[in-house]
Amino acid sequence: MTGRPAGDSWILLATTGSQGAVAIHIDAAGAELRRTNITAAELVSWVRDVEESEHPRWVIRSAREIYPGLLAAGVLLTRTHDLLLCHAILRDTDIVARPLAPSPDWLPVEPDVGEPALFDAGESSDAGSLSDLVEQVQAQLRVIAADRTDRLSLLCSAESAGGLIAEEMRAAGVPWDAATHDRILTDVLGARPAGGGMPAHMATQADAVRFHLGDPQLHLESHVKLLRALHRVGVNVESTSQWELSEVAHPVIAPLLAYKKLSRLLSANGWAWLSEWVRGGRFRPVYIPGGVVTGRWASAGGGALQLPRMLRPAVRADPGWTLIVADVAQLEPRMLAAMAADKSMAEAARGQDLYAGVVASGAVATREEAKYAVLGAMYGATTGDSGRLVPRLRKVYPRAMHLVDSAARAGEDGGVVSTRLGRSSPRPDALWQAQQSAATGADVDPAEVKRARGRARERGRFTRNFVVQGTAAEWALIWLAEIRHRLRQLPAAETPAPASGPFAEHAHLAFFLHDEVIVHVPLEQADAAAAAVREAAAVATRRLFGAFPIDVPLDLQIMQTAEK
DNA sequence: AGAAGTTGCGCG
DNA sequence: AAAGCGCGCAACTTCT
Structure with missing residues (x-):
């Protein structure tokens, strides 16, 4: 971080078991400014008051651990720095010389699928861990500050917002008929x-x-x-x-x-x-932000990310409310065009259908071919219809193709690749490395060499896709965070939706799946919420790619609320 | 009997 | 083993 705005406060909040909590105001380097001890009884109201008066960024161990309890008490946090989520990013990032030293104490916790406890302290909140917490935030801030491009700062903010949103969506639930x-x-x-x-x-x-x-x-x-x-x-x-x-x-x-x-x-x-x-008209899946190496979210329980389209009609707004359903068509190739600053591919991406643009470029004859060619380019297809079409794209979009081809090459060589904002792929594991070096010797079994080659190619396909899928995940994360921010500005609902818990009287995100969202909003706010979703998309694109002209069009619908 | 691995299919 | 990426889950089979 090149600088923190004056008056911007960061508060490290650590629970201390049954004794309550301690809040430490910290400066931009994580040094203690002042300390407040809070009893368990006053914790919720203290957090609520400080949230409203100071709008701080709360430095917390993990939203998954502390936020369900706060939400159950009706307290919403606006901004956090989620140490667990950011640890994973800063530990692996390859865009600074000295990434975060990995520590087993900062690995993700198992999601708690049960009911939220009121501000559950967790088992790791003894007195000794407070200094660990301070040490960890200082180490993380050092890594973030070392990135003069501020990409890691943005990524950590967005990832932390995702941590909050995941819990909020679970608390609100998907309205399900x-x-x-x-x-x-x-x-x-x-x-x-x-x-x-x-x-x-x-x-x-x-x-x-x-x-x-x-x-x-x-x-x-x-x-x-x-x-x-x-x-x-x-x-x-x-x-x-x-x-x-x-x-x-x-x-x-x-x-x-x-x-x-x-x-x-x-x-x-x-x-x-x-x-x-489904309980009380809500489906409450457990989302796991950053659960996929690329930065995509995973889920646990309920198969939230695999709901068959056939069941979509069961998603139904409450009386007096409606749903905004929005998704991005062909998000990943659009991200690729912009990352590579490939003007020709960006030209093909203008408007609603990127594949139609690819056909118009003359590279392929039909929309179907365009789709196979583009997917093949991003996934690393080498054979079949898809593999046959990929080379045609190299002629018309050399910059975009160079980006994915380089990422694949890096992966095959055992290297690391990074997304737009600096999330980096994991290093190859020891087995992979051993397999590769074993295959370079003098008289090695040809079958062994072939197997090693296959594994190398496999890793190349992974890193090839990583940069695209991971950057798309970053776009989606910023989109989500910006939607949430804008929905917060909307007034209270005319008709409450009691099943939505802390969001009973407020528009809220209800569902998220890689490149689509469902927002549950009071009827009278449908247009305002739709505008918020669109603006948020524009902001996400600008944050990632500045002025580079890339279209990221939304397919957005305000659901008709038919009577049963 | 229970753990671990496999198959198949839903989603992007 | 679809033609290539990333997942979660249920049901079955095989291993221990």
């Missing part, structure tokens, strides 16, 4: 048998499959048994995956594919999921 979900299940799977057992439509397909396979007792969920049965009737597939089955012409295929689809829906998001995960 169980009746709609149930209706979809009944329509698709058939009536749910009273005594358990298979829903009607599923049973019909299963019977058809067993009939065509000539085995009325066959257990369809066992791949081994199913495969044997398929072989018996001459369907010579190597696996029971749908792509391979769909290549075969045989009367058993249609009902089998239909059965697999229904079976998947039932086991992943059927009635059992509904009763386990």
Whole structure:
């Protein structure tokens, strides 16, 4: 950080078990300015008061540990520096000479899937850890300050905001209409048998499959048994995956594919999921910011990131509220064009459909080809339709292609690559390194060399994708943080939505998935919230790429709130 | 019996 | 093993 604005206060907040907490005002280097001891009884109101009067940046061990309790008490934090999340970034970053010394004390904690305890102190909050905390924030601030470009400062702010947003979204929940979900299940799977057992439509397909396979007792969920049965009737597939089955012409295929689809829906998001995960009109998934090495979020429980599109209609605003649903089309290739400052690719990215722009460039003939070529470029395809099309992009977008090709080369050589804001890929593990050096010797088994080469290529594909996926994650993080910031400015709702907990009277983010958001807003604020989502996207683009002209268009809808 | 690994499929 | 990246989860199989 090149400088902290005058009057900007940072407060290290550490819980000290049953005794309460200690708050330490720190300067830009993390040195103590003054210290306040707070009893457990006054903690919540103290934090609330200071939040309102000082608007500090709270330095906390982890939002996941302390924020659920505050939210349950109705206290929202605006800005934090999340030591656990930032530790991971600053430890691995390759954009400064001396990254943070890694420490096992600062590894992510297991998410607590249960109910939030009131300001749960956690087990690591003994007296000794206070000095560790001070030491850690000072070390982190040193690394951030060493980056004269301020990218790590921005990344840490955004990542920390993500830590808050993840907990806020869980507290608010996704408004979920169980009746709609149930209706979809009944329509698709058939009536749910009273005594358990298979829903009607599923049973019909299963019977058809067993009939065509000539085995009325066959257990369809066992791949081994199913495969044997398929072989018996001459369907010579190597696996029971749908792509391979769909290549075969045989009367058993249609009902089998239909059965697999229904079976998947039932086991992943059927009635059992509904009763386990939807309570009081809300789905409350556990988000894990930074859970993926690239910086993307992961989730734990509920399969939040895999909700089938078929169930989207079950996401339903409360009475008097509506939903803003927004996503970015082709976020990753847009990030690539801007990172590489590739004006030709940015030109193709103008407007809603980047693939149409690629076709217009003359590189490929159809939109479908454009899509395969672009995805292949970012994923490192070398064979098949996709691999065949990639070289054409090298002619029209040499700068963009050079960026991903260089990232791949670095990865193959065992090197590290970084995103726009300085999140760096992990180093190769010891096994990988050993495998590579073992393959360079004089008389090495050719199979060994080939295997090592394969592993090197594999890592190249990972680093190739890392820079793009990771930068897209950074864009999304800033987008989220800016949306949240703008929603905060909106007034209280005319009609409360009690199920939203701390957000019962306020517009809030309800769902986030890589490049899309759902915002739950009072009806009367729909237009203002939509504007906030759009402005936030523009800000994210500008923060990452300055004046470089890259379009990041949103597909944004204000949901119609139909009567049931 | 329970852990660990595999398969297949949902999402971006 | 789809043609290439990143995930989580359920159900089954295999290992201990």
